[in-house]
Amino acid sequence: MTHARGRQFLHTPGPTVMPDRILRAMDRPALDHRGAEFRNLADACFGGLKRVFQTESPVLIYPAAGHGAWEAALVNTCSPGDVVLMCETGAFSDWWKEMVEAFGITVEYLPGDWRHGADPDAVEAHLAEDKARRIKAVAVVHNETSTGVLSRAAEIRHAIDNAGHPALFMLDVISSLASMDVRVDEWQVDVAVGGSQKGLMLPPGMSFTAVSEKAFRASQSARQSRSYWDWTALLPDGRTPAFTCTPAINLMFGLREAIDMLTEEGLDNVFARHARLAEAVRRAVAAWGLELWSADPREHSNSVSTILVPDGHDANALRACCLDRFNVVLAGGLQRLNGKAFRIGHLGDLNEPMILGTLATVEAALGATGIPHTKGGIVAAIDYLAGE
Amino acid sequence: MTHARGRQFLHTPGPTVMPDRILRAMDRPALDHRGAEFRNLADACFGGLKRVFQTESPVLIYPAAGHGAWEAALVNTCSPGDVVLMCETGAFSDWWKEMVEAFGITVEYLPGDWRHGADPDAVEAHLAEDKARRIKAVAVVHNETSTGVLSRAAEIRHAIDNAGHPALFMLDVISSLASMDVRVDEWQVDVAVGGSQKGLMLPPGMSFTAVSEKAFRASQSARQSRSYWDWTALLPDGRTPAFTCTPAINLMFGLREAIDMLTEEGLDNVFARHARLAEAVRRAVAAWGLELWSADPREHSNSVSTILVPDGHDANALRACCLDRFNVVLAGGLQRLNGKAFRIGHLGDLNEPMILGTLATVEAALGATGIPHTKGGIVAAIDYLAGE
Amino acid sequence: MTHARGRQFLHTPGPTVMPDRILRAMDRPALDHRGAEFRNLADACFGGLKRVFQTESPVLIYPAAGHGAWEAALVNTCSPGDVVLMCETGAFSDWWKEMVEAFGITVEYLPGDWRHGADPDAVEAHLAEDKARRIKAVAVVHNETSTGVLSRAAEIRHAIDNAGHPALFMLDVISSLASMDVRVDEWQVDVAVGGSQKGLMLPPGMSFTAVSEKAFRASQSARQSRSYWDWTALLPDGRTPAFTCTPAINLMFGLREAIDMLTEEGLDNVFARHARLAEAVRRAVAAWGLELWSADPREHSNSVSTILVPDGHDANALRACCLDRFNVVLAGGLQRLNGKAFRIGHLGDLNEPMILGTLATVEAALGATGIPHTKGGIVAAIDYLAGE
């Protein structure tokens, strides 16, 4: 327990702020995971996840972090020696690439500058050259949590189609799901990978794979040793999810409540709210005269913003000031962005006064740490939000 | 359950924001209130309350709202026909006056304009004229929750002393306790009346009377029928509190936690934090060009601010905008101030981003409802908080 | 925090076991008690209480212990000098009598042996002799928590009617409400007094008065000084409850949940469950060869049982063994029964394994403390419960 007073404003891009309803829903005794009451819980979760993923395909639930669901996507569909096409978008695409390679799979990695999403044209060109159809899958991070850049998933789909390539389409929607529009079926995503601690407003520790029929068929012939992640056992008939080990019951109590809350608000309203709060952040950044890392307005993330501080200034000093003096948690720049940028996660259970409180605190900390800026970024955000 | 997303910013001047630690401490099974574990709980509460009230006198715990503790103060010390000197400070002094009269006690009510606290000079002059010592008690509201005006309690004490008058000194510290400095022993307060849902960060439903030796002696001869509030039963030896009915056990779990939190932070730090956040509010108000109701800077409350809107504008429309669009709860003007003013409670478990989020929202709502103001009040608050 | 492992089995006859649903419902932020969301909460509580009290009359909610609601019943209806007829049933009727007398009201107290409920014949005879109609009210404890004896309220009603007496009928239903059948309207109870920490499965700190039209009329002429408890303010039109001070919001969140739970189960099922568990206790007591204090089978309480230990043995040693070795809390004998008897509260959120676990523990403790008994009382309870 910290002695600091008042509520902490947590703006890591996951874990996110969890509403009391969800915390209280998880705060209860466990139950028999082989009994009827659990069956009802599981049905509610499996059904609700399909709506959240906007898919008719089954969505599997893993007691595991998001990296686990990445691993599940790979070991179920690809065999050693296969080729996967990936796009460099940031730290998370790098990490996923490392994982792919750990399983003896070759990655063809389209280079990127981290300020743009995956390039649909480059994907199409690369696939078009793959006359031998060696490429088994195209794997893209939808929302790069490390940069706040969104890849245009629909255009990637078109790129694959334009190339007439049969590759599977894998999409990491961990930090976009339930915050920005994710259309698994419309985009014909074969494996969508999600996690609990982002837009679903849950603690970390649970992750998901939405598995298309095509992906499931691929899993039947993939020759990668697997057990914990194995779809054969988890999807006995290819359609109906099952559990092979003790499920994360209490997280599922929370998941059911989260789905109820998303349903009550309406997914479109959820997306609109994230867009509105994200735009308020961007207005403040622009008014401060700071630079948003994301370079293309079509690709600005509505769940996290990465903001550069001027050369010669330390983004981590700003973060320390926010945390130590004001109990506001900002995320740091990852890898090459460490010290150069800070990130504001603005996904999950947020509203206007929460984001305004954070922006006001950032403005206070910009002043307190002597980072050059134009005062009144907060007023730009206020004006934007008042004007709606 | 509301469908609104994100946390509600609650700025009624009680109930206040309750920290998770306190809510969780109350979220547990009851226990035997005649057993040893309860005895430990009660000892921790009684001991801690003395520190919070800054007194060596016993502090009684009532399962009751604050009005109940008012009634307890009266029926234990005054007999029908007695005279009590009171000072008009606002709606709460009016209500207390009505209660006093309901018990057949005569109130001599020093008039006030609601924008100032109790006038020590007037009290002294009035007492000095009471040669017959008919006046049994002087009863003052320390912090007028309805106006955000603090009465200068130490000066009232001096006034009584200067007049050489033996009257009891009763002080309603409901909305000042654990937010602003309340020195029961130093000020020789005979009955201090407190409540749970303010600076103590608890739910409503529990209240307190700190009882000086002089007050207890008075209770032994007071001829007012009483039972539930009776100090004779609750303070059998005049020093050691007891319970005569089932205590509010779960609220006491919370009270123990609240006392621990206040002790960890340190009362002086608690007061300094309230002063800092209150000053930030006043800076914003001044920068907006709005008028603070409290007229004398020595008497500005650090737990609640009352703010006037310009003539012809409706403070309640502003409040409705804050609540409906932004999930921020402001309090309304009471009685004569209804529609003319709004109040911001800034007491309890608050920190900088919370108050900044609220001020930013108020600025948004001022804009949205067309209330004339100078933009950037929020920047004044930020500058003040950043500069510390 | 205790180091004892496992759940404590709490069998005080209030506070009782509180279900997780209720605890979680209270574990949430407060809200504006002058806003619309609170209005909904209050409506749900007021409406639900009428169903629980089985009345069309308004039921007032006090932030106060049950004794407070007793006081409210008195000061609103009786004037100094009035006469109230009461029946000695145990410690609680004694305490209520003391309270009545504290308000200058004369009590005519029909003596009792504590092993029987109020005697309807004696009430009728006494009223019949009151030709002058000096008696203002008949006040009876429905379920004597100190003895486990139920007074036959319907027959008391008939006694009053048979005597043709206009006295008000006041009934303390604190430990019968929501556990045994309480028919306020059918029995023409004028003031029914209830509390939160019994059948309503809530923490202590909230109490109730159901106020008949006749009682309300009486309150308009009663000359007892009052403010906190005053029905004039709390029932402005005699029908619609209001609040005059800050309500106990979080307890009301719990009350709404409790009412929902009682409604889901159905009041008749609630009563049947209490009857079944109470009978299981009585079967065990009989099989052990111990004596139930309640002497008349028509008057056995279904919410608490008082059980005598043989002469020369100490009921409190048995209780200490249950608590210290097994974490089971039994209640002690009160006043004249101290040391001679123990009490098992069996009201609230209980089921078969809970009561069986307690009876088995009592049997273990009877053995461990050397109190003469026939083994297998628990088997009699099991047989009874299995046979249904």
Added chain:
Amino acid sequence: MTHARGRQFLHTPGPTVMPDRILRAMDRPALDHRGAEFRNLADACFGGLKRVFQTESPVLIYPAAGHGAWEAALVNTCSPGDVVLMCETGAFSDWWKEMVEAFGITVEYLPGDWRHGADPDAVEAHLAEDKARRIKAVAVVHNETSTGVLSRAAEIRHAIDNAGHPALFMLDVISSLASMDVRVDEWQVDVAVGGSQKGLMLPPGMSFTAVSEKAFRASQSARQSRSYWDWTALLPDGRTPAFTCTPAINLMFGLREAIDMLTEEGLDNVFARHARLAEAVRRAVAAWGLELWSADPREHSNSVSTILVPDGHDANALRACCLDRFNVVLAGGLQRLNGKAFRIGHLGDLNEPMILGTLATVEAALGATGIPHTKGGIVAAIDYLAGE
């Protein structure tokens, strides 16, 4: 939410009853898993786990079910083509065997009758014959959750030593850890596999591997593709645990609290409590004239008991009666024991009245379902517990 009243008695052998302290500790906002407060949390967890596992080796924390920690044990230490010696003890040893084989590892499976633990003599004999030292590891389920039979781990250690065999010793302590004595260092266990939802009294979703220096060295040369489970990343220096993905923060809040509770009670007292409650269960079973499945008194589990019903009777009907009429959850017989036996989990946060309530309910259900038995098993349990 179920309408059933009273607390459910959950006797699955995991998930187990979770104490309120642990549930409340998890019921709080997340925090920045890259910040200092999380570092403190992680240190407390890693340090405490070493004490619970009785080892100086590092214990890794996985956001995963127990099966995941099994997989981690395998993929980090064994290469395709390796041989692992396993012992058939029940359904869990079967499942683990299947998993081992899924990774291209050959299992030599010593047959068993499920009523006995792993046979140390057979292990020794088998290892002694392995002159070529092909066997990479001996993998044993310490406590077979499916049968309630404990394998004598110390004797298995001696068997390996007697054979002078260098094989790694892997031990599944999922349902023994924090319930029965598990001495990882004394027994020179190279990989001990634990889970959260058993003796640690947590929700499912987190699991552990204690990794000896020898096991870590083996992992450096093991050629099994791995990423999520990879010790190289999780134990960068072979001694100090790290996280490679977002940790299960809220479960770790619970883990810290669980460790505190175990420390307060003392591990020896925890084991003694489990032994006492388990023996009470066995006394009842014997008195009923039913048969305990575990055949060797040296191997009776203190965390779960499997109990046979007489031929021609249905154990699942008994379980249905317990659940539907009494809200008591028993576990069923797995695989070949389905319908023939029921299981009572008696691990975790349990005490005497809880287990007595369950045994009394089983006795009631034996009667209600017409299963032949001698009445009074509960009395035997009571006598045993009273006599201590």
